[in-house]
Amino acid sequence: MKFPNLFKPIRIKNTIINNRIIATPAGPYNDKAIGGAGVIVTGSVNASRKRASYSKPDDPYIFDKYEREGTKERVVIAQQAGAKASLEIIHAGQYARVDDYAIGPVGFTRKDGTEVRAMDEAMMEEVTSDWAETAKKAKEMGFDMVMLHFAHGWLPAQFLSPLFNNRTDEYGGSFENRAKFPKMIVDKVREAVGPDFVIDMRISASECVEGSIEFKDVLRFLKLIEDKIDMVNISAGLDINHEGNVHMAPTIFKEHMPNVDWAAEVKRHVDIVVSVVGAIMSPEEAESIIAQDKADFIALGRPLIADPFWPQKAKEGRDDDIVPCLRCQYCYHISTERKNVGCSVNPRYTRPHLVPLELSLAKKQKRVVIIGGGPGGMKAALVAAERGHEVILLEKEGELGGALRYSAYEALKVDLYNYMKYLINQINKSAIIVRTNIEATPEYVKRLAPDALIIAIGAKPFTPPIKGVDKSHVFQALDVYDKLDALTNDVVIIGGGSTGCELGVELARKEKKVTILEGNDKLATNGNHLYRVALRQTMVKEPTLDWKLNSFCKEVKNDGVVYLENGKEKFIPASTVIISAGMRANKSLLESFYGIVPDTFVVGDANQPRNVLDATREAYFVARNL
Known part of the structure; x- marks a missing residue:
């Protein structure tokens, strides 16, 4: 044993x-x-x-x-x-x-x-x-x-x-x-x-x-x-x-x-x-x-x-x-003020009347094409395959994982990384046909002749219209994970959502001096209540981490950032600037896949930015009902 x-x-x-x-x-x-x-x-x-x-x-x-x-x-x-x-x-x-x-x-x-x-x-x-x-x-x-x-x-x-x-x-x-x-x-x-x-x-x-x-x-x-x-x-x-x-x-x-x-x-x-x-x-x-x-x-x-x-x-x-737990706290009513209680990885939790212990085989087997190998796409693929459908999963990168791939670079995200490994392992054990390094186009999808199409293409990082944002020392958050150790020691992160804050903690623990600029009056507004409590407790322990609320970046200069804090113009020296201003759905790409087949569905960030909880739930129900 x-x-x-x-x-x-x-x-x-x-x-x-x-x-x-x-x-x-x-x-x-x-x-x-x-x-x-x-x-x-x-x-x-x-x-x-x-x-x-x-x-x-x-x-x-x-x-x-x-x-x-x-x-x-x-x-x-x-x-x-x-x-x-x-x-x-x-x-x-x-x-x-x-x-x-x-x-x-x-x-x-x-x-x-x-x-x-x-x-x-x-x-x-x-x-x-x-x-x-x-x-x-x-x-x-x-x-x-x-x-x-x-x-x-x-x-x-x-x-x-x-x-x-x-x-x-x-x-x-x-x-x-x-x-x-x-x-x-x-x-x-x-x-x-x-x-x-x-x-x-x-x-x-x-x-x-x-x-x-x-x-x-x-x-x-x-x-x-x-x-x-x-x-x-x-x-x-x-x-x-x-x-x-x-x-x-x-x-x-x-x-x-x-x-x-x-x-x-x-x-x-x-x-x-x-x-x-x-x-x-x-x-x-x-x-x-x-x-x-x-x-x-x-x-x-x-x-x-x-x-x-x-x-x-x-x-x-x-x-x-x-199935690994993410410790995301969404299963706890206090976190969500009872608005969206659920489990990010188990859609049956709170909904046993809708989610059976075991899925039955579909009465009619279909060819299901799924575009995007992130958490939503992989979950949809696994559920559709369990129902007996022929599933083809298309991923433009060389490996599956989508945005979860970045969890490999942050110690805070070990549970999310383990979930990504679980999904990939289940895909590898299944009969799902996986095609990586495929930039899906409407023409390519048409040639596959699907009976149903699930679009899980994720979202793309948003770059705000800030003067100087095109300078060489400015990076999108998703582009710095594989070079965290090599970044300079004075960093400004524009955007204090959960991604920006977690990245700030990781860089501070690598002894970088980090300042986060956030336009709202609190950090991580996209996170749940208990997440924000624990985040604050963590951030205050990092001596090289600072954050400024109600603060907007006005201009990126070669030697720092000009910002407005409560209407007053100020300056922070920085040789690295990281944009963490959220994600935006790629509506034009999304719409290009409509009209190929009547049964067309959208899950996860492809519709609008989601967390793993929402992406998993959407993917499960779409695939289960094919």
Whole structure:
């Protein structure tokens, strides 16, 4: 077996788990339940009926009479392929959605005007009883274990962390005092479920914001309760606090496996099973964690949204068939303010009613010609081929990848690069006819006699009408990736979108002095909310990187750039100027391919500049419906 440690069974009390992979509550669990994980966390349950939900005030309690059948369905679904069913128990505390008031360690008024009342001992007794009763009901319903959510700034963490808890009584101040109420919860849960039922816990090793709990206190708490729990899942960050959120679900600006060292330190100090979550992207990474005894389990969230069958493919040694997660954050409602939640690489996520697990063969096989070998064109080709069509993919460059090819030059884009490699590998395994170095023309396409034509020609970089932009030291962003080390040390980037900002970070890390000019009042307006938070956190750490908002380049001179900042003319010395002003669809080229065949479709940037999420979705549906 290629990953023997990852698929080694483990016994926890009377429960035998057949591998070391835990599917976190992120996203729907139906597909994950048959995808091969050893434990399926089937979403959350509010610990209390009132004032516990982070979703809505009238969130139903899943163990009440008319909710029980649906709750039992969670168990049945999770266990159908041999996995163990877990249930996360959560209490939002001061962040709860309420009609009246919320509760937490201290009293205050939230920004939304909601009153938060400091919990007294009667409230604490009531809430600990709720946790215990909920865990007991989970056991009675047939769940194999529960996971107590003590991470990410929810109620137990609000008491543990000095970021939230500044009480002056016996439940605040010292570590011993801050730990009292969380320990009460654990003690009461264990008493309710008995000695043999498995209790897991998720906790943040670091909340990753100033003034929060220190890791040494997290470790002290775990040692305090290790006789009452069986497993601990080491996470990081906060949820509602977005400065910490980008460390809870790490973005492209954070390294892979950021929580592993914390997990290893926990494992050295406690005698319970340790799991770790956070940007564990590949089976190789997961195997190394287990093999090096840094954790006993790895927990996967977004990687199983991208590909719910990640575990099964790893077990079969087909890891090159795993669809890589991009860590783009679009699967997270906070990022998009619920406007465009989806997975950039898995169109079935959020749309299972439209995207089946397996595609059926088309009733009539067609010859499908696809122009453009970028992410949209490759995805369309793969879907069309899966439906049994004859597919001819035309690419003007010498290799596939489109704009994804530039991801090879930036460390920040390693996940995007891995996705490009995945697509190309799947193309190579398929019956798709690939013709590279082909500049498609209407005449060439006509000679191929297609039944359907999909145009995925991408877009071209936009050059703004700036005086001096034709000088020899001015480059388009896409033209500098293969010469980043050779660029001069003083660089001005015109355009602070995501491409310009990421390029600025990469050049600053190569010790170049970089200034970004952006006409808007914020950077990366094309990125989602959490991306922008993490981008800012990253950029401020680079001492040679500067940016100027509401600033427009007026002229490029031989020795620098003249620009207007809030209407005032200024000058920056620069010997390299990079244009990163976005992309524009090539409408004239696009229109030239119309009229060849009635079934003509456009996907991705060829229509208008898109991200991978939109290009993938468009490509999937166009090809599926041929």
